[in-house]
Amino acid sequence: MTKQQAPCGTWTSPISAAVVAAGATPLASLTLDGASLYWLEGRASEAGRSTLVSSAGELTPAPFNVRSKVHEYGGGAYAVAGGVAWFSNHADGRLYRVQPGGEPGALTLDNAHRYADFVVDAGRGRLVTVREDHSAGGHYPVNTIAAIGADGLETVLVDGNDFYAAPRISPDGRHLAWLCWDHPRMPWEGTELWLADILDNGSLANGRLVAGGPQESICQPEWSPGGLLHFVSDRSGWWNLYRYDHGVVHALCPRAAEFGGPHWNFGGSLYGFRSEDEIVCAYIEDGVSKLARLRGGELTEIATPYEEIRELRVNSEAVALLGGAPTVAPELARIDLDAGTHEVPARSINMLPPAGDLSVPRSINYPSANGRTAYAFHYPPTNADFAPLAGELPPLIVIGHGGPTGMATSTLKLSTQFWTSRGFAVLDVNYGGSTGFGRAYRDLLKGQWGVVDVEDCVAGARYLSEQGLADPERLLVRGSSAGGLTTLSALAFHDLFKAGACYYGVSDLAGLDADSHKFESHYNQYLIAPPERADSVYRERSPIHHTDKLDRPMIFFQGLDDMVVPPQQSETMVEALRARKLPVAYITLEGEGHGFRKAESVVRTLEAELVFYLRVFGLPVPAGLPAVDIENLPA
Incomplete structure (x- = not known):
């Protein structure tokens, strides 16, 4: 069949914003209880509610929302043993217990505590959990490992460190292992693995450090069926598997590969x-x-x-x-x-779009600044019915992922196919600092956030342009959270991109420090500079102080309940662009935090971003798309 030629970006696509919002059900947090499989499903149609299900059906009906807010990012929000489930409810932070066929009942007494990563201590009839105590009302909560009895009574087992994760009880019930770390480190910089004996009364004794330290990141401690402690460590430069046996640590499979990942969420x-x-x-x-x-x-x-x-x-x-x-x-x-x-x-996604409308990425690497090699996935524009005009090169959207210790993957994402099926090429960049390429690559971002990530995105766009795969006059950059800083910095400090979209992104590093939650409150010491150098480097790197260098249109999206990157970060930037009479659009979403979960939010933001790009490039806006208020954009 002969394809219709039409300007890239204007192609009719079966992958609408509504399809993106409704077609994908977020799946997460698998658990096995014997042969029975449990998992969480996100319900975009129910304001992003997360519910616990199994092959037998749903265990947590509305309004229960199975989600933890420990570290703000949560994870590890439920546990199952013998068919009985315990879960954290997002609305009140309390723990609930539910038996098969029964109704959830509250276990904990108040909502001053948050819980995550809990494990069932069956022999003592209790849960062991990471607990975040907000009762004191101070700037930061107190983190501990605690035990919760069947009567809801809570007992602190381990305290004194800033953070805890992964409490794991040995098969015989006589030992507890856990991870901990302190400011200013993040868990992918350095953690400690501890082990203690559990006494008959349930308290701990003989706590000892097993592995880890300021320069070694450990994750996922687990006990073998025979009672030997295993864990993942990056002591070799790669997250590899190890076994602790009678005081000796053994490498199980040395390999230049990652058997673990950064601890952003509990329960990985x-x-x-x-x-x-x-x-x-x-x-x-x-x-x-x-x-x-x-x-x-x-x-x-x-x-x-x-x-x-x-x-x-x-x-x-x-x-x-x-x-x-x-x-x-x-x-x-x-x-x-x-x-x-x-x-x-x-x-x-139960019903995928037609194969002819799906862009299959290729993994590429390319030269970047200072002799580095960067990595990315390149998605060419793909549509069963449309092709570019004769001689036309597609506009390119460069994506800087969040984290920034995150990782772009090649898994099918309707949010990416939304763009490629309309005639945009997409480059999803694993810039220096990304997970999946070893510690040395991850540490490329140490002290270089806003530099290395930006250079690798710029180099990727330039590389595809030079290869004849993208229109050098229609290069776009978009990102969320940490990727928002990458987007803003790329537009402020480089003149390659023609426009950008920033989702709940960082614009003022000093403001981020002032407003940040406990988990990330010292992260910038690793990413940017130690306190004694922070003021000057923050000012040098923060886009908000360089709006005089911005002369490209931008659109901002911000959840008004965001506690990770508060709305002020976007609002300050928007006001600065307004003052300079630059084309800018600002869309806020009530009831959304860091990351948008509601179906209507996904639809609204995707459609607005598409309209923004089309108008910036002077392309016709298809009927049915919403009007977007782009201030200062000439007709």
């Missing part, structure tokens, strides 16, 4: 035990995930259709994962390793 898992001698694990090489069996020191790859494995749960009865690929949206898979088969209990 990329390995587990089928038996005492067999580990099933996921690892990342060159930005692509693989599933493998580790036995006797030998790593054997297990074939799957997935190029990204976000979570993995393993026990003697089952292997389950959350995976995706360029043509596979995130889905839950249960894998039978003996039979070599797998089933899919849940898909984030």
